[in-house]
Amino acid sequence: MTTVDDRPAAPPAGAPRRRVNPVLALLRNSWRQLTSMRTALILLFLLAIAAIPGSVLPQRGVSPEKVNQYFVDHPDLAPRLQQLGMFEVFGSVWFSAIYLLLFTSLIGCILPRARDHVRALRMRPPAAPKRLERLPQHAVLEAPAAADPEAIAAVLRRRRWRVTVRGNEVSAEKGYLKETGNLLFHVSLVAVLLGVATGSWYGWHGNKLLTAGADNAFCNSRQQYAEATLGPRVDSADLPPFCLTLDRFDARYLSSGQPSRYAATVTVDHLDGRPVRAESFSVNSPLRLGSANVYLLGHGYAPVLRYTDRYGRSQTSDEPFLTTGDATVTEEGVAAFPDANVDPKTRTRAPDQQVAFDGIYMPTTPDEGPFNRSTWPEERNPGIFLVAYRGNLGLDAGIPGSVYKLDQRQIDNGKLKQVGEKLLRPGEKWTLDDGSTLEFVGTKPYVNISVRYAPGQTLLLVACVTLLLGLMGSLFARRRRVWFRVSPPVGGSPTSGSSLVEAGGLPRTEHPGFADEFAQLVAAVSDDGRDDPRAREGEE
Structure with missing residues (x-):
């Protein structure tokens, strides 16, 4: 017995060895490591871990007011998280x-596997092994004398097997859907990433708190957003032109106090000559304006307060109050009047005569104190509890601060002093110690809206559907093979007896139900497919 050595022949002694380019070798090894299945799983695991901060911490693109509140609650930790991009996780560099x-x-993994799968689909099922009895499933059956491989192949084809006849042998294979589903799953995953990248590059979004009234109309420009993020491929001039005016907001609640319906009615002006029209949208039905969608995120009330200073000059504030997060829409906010108490003769104001009111607004005020929480989210008995401050608001220093809270440092250092507190209902007036008055005129509704353009949404939807289909095919399909071999009648003459048919089956993957399927297949071949309804109907 001789053996053949397949190893490449050694170069002759003294022959120069070919030097490998170290740069090409490094690139080749790096590509192999990057496209390995192990690296793909590690990256997928890292992506899942990286998405955790985006789910735990508030994100500027979704709720900028919560991000601002996080800075107030965690003044030391928030700046460090900001440097790491934790408040804009899904748009961060890392x-x-x-x-x-x-x-x-994934692309490096998919391309070779797709090429091999196409080759496997074009290949015929392999020939039968010599010893069928060594297969996990084996059977020998007597067939009529007229049995032939073509008749067996016809039975298998009716059951949707890929069949090849080689002389007296029949080879059949089934379950290519498993690898097809696996590839479809990975291709869909790439499409999901591509959709996310497209939305990140060419998408944009902005958040706006829109108060009712023509004086508070909003036009789609970056400067008017409270928080706006544009993709790297988007410029401010690319934003579609339109203006919105909030006309009405309707809220309905269940007997338990839970909201059942939020709907806003706005006046839309496209600024392109088209007629101005009224549109309504709700939480689950966004307003579509060309390529942009307007989503309703929340609502609240803006108390209208009219302050008349000691010189008789009146000013009105309709600044929104922010909800505290409870289900009864209790709100907190500030009405500041930095230009109050200006002497009409000298046109000057003492620096310690600015006025502000820190308040809690309750749509349904309790009958008895403490007046710090509403009892119902609708305006059944509205009231606002105010604390008046007079002094230096600290606005002239040029230090940025929240418009919804007073500067606590001014209160602590005595530059802003409390001068009284009172509960007001709509139409009531409060006279302060210096003769100035404050009137609670009423309220205006406001809505939190998010204007978004996400060009990758359609691709993401299609990719997610195909991803689920591919996953089901990968999980539930099973690759298996069967072979039938027709032996000649005993004695070698067609009239000397019946032919013998030997069958064998091999599942390519773990398949608990393959034994029953193989038995049914053998029974169908024994009956020549005439009495088994499953042979006529076929099943995967």
């Missing part, structure tokens, strides 16, 4: 780097 590497790794 998150983008992870999914781009995963995108490249």
Whole structure:
């Protein structure tokens, strides 16, 4: 017995060895490591971990007011998280780097597997092994003398097997849907990443708190958003032109106090010559304005307060109050009048004569104190509890601060002093110690809206559907093979007896139900497909 050595022949002695370019070797090894399945799983795991901060911490693109509140509640930790991009996780550099590497790794994994799968689909089922009795499933059955491989192949084809006849042998294979579903799953995952990247590059969004009234109309420009994020490929001039005016807001509640319906009615002006029209939208039905969608995120009330200073000059504030997060729409806010108490003769104002009111607004005021929480989210008995302050508001220093809260440092250092507190209902007036008055005129509704353009949404939807289909095919399909071999009648003459048919089956993957399927298949071949309804109908 001789053996053949397949190893490449050694170069002759003294022959120069070919030097490998170290740069090409490094690139080749790096590509192999990046496109390996192990690296893809590691990157997928890192992507899942990187998405955790985006789910735990508030994000500027979704709720900028919660981000601002986080800075107030955690003044030391929030700036450090801001430097790491934790409040804009899905648009950060490190998150983008992870999914781009995963995108490249998946493509490197998919292309070779897709090529091999196409080759496997074009190939015929393999020939039968010599010893069928060694297969996990084996059977020998007597067939009529007229049995032939073509008749067996016809039975298998009716049951949707890929069949090949080689002489007296029949080879059949089934379950290619498993690898097809696996590839479809990974291709869909790449499409999901591509949709996210498209939305990140060419999408934009902005958040706005829109108060009712023509004086508070909003036009779609970056400067008018409270928080806006534009993709790297988007310029401010690319935003579609339109203006919105909130006309009415309707809220309905269940007997338990839970909201059942939120709906806002706005006047839309496209600024392109088209007629102005009224549109309504709700939480689950956004307003579509060309390529942009307007989503309703929340609502609240803006108390209208008219302050008349000691010189008889009146000013009105309709600044929104922010909800405290409870289900009864209790709100907190500030009405500031920095230009109050200006002497009409000298046109000057003492620096310690600015006025502000820190208040809690309750749509349904309790009958008895403490007046710090509403009892119902609707305006059944509205009231506002105010604390008056007079002094230096600290606005002239040029230090940025929240418009919804007073500067606590001014209160602590005595530059802003409390001068009284009172509960007011609509139409009531409060006379302060210096003769100035404050009137609670009423309220205006406001809504929190998010204007978004996400060009990758359609691709994401299609990719997610195909991803689920591919996953089901990958999980539930099973690759298996069967062979039938027709032996000649005993004695070698067609009239000397019946032919013998030997069958064998092999599942390519773990398949608990393959034994029953193989038995049914053998029974169908024994009956020549005439008495088994499953042979006529076929099943996967």
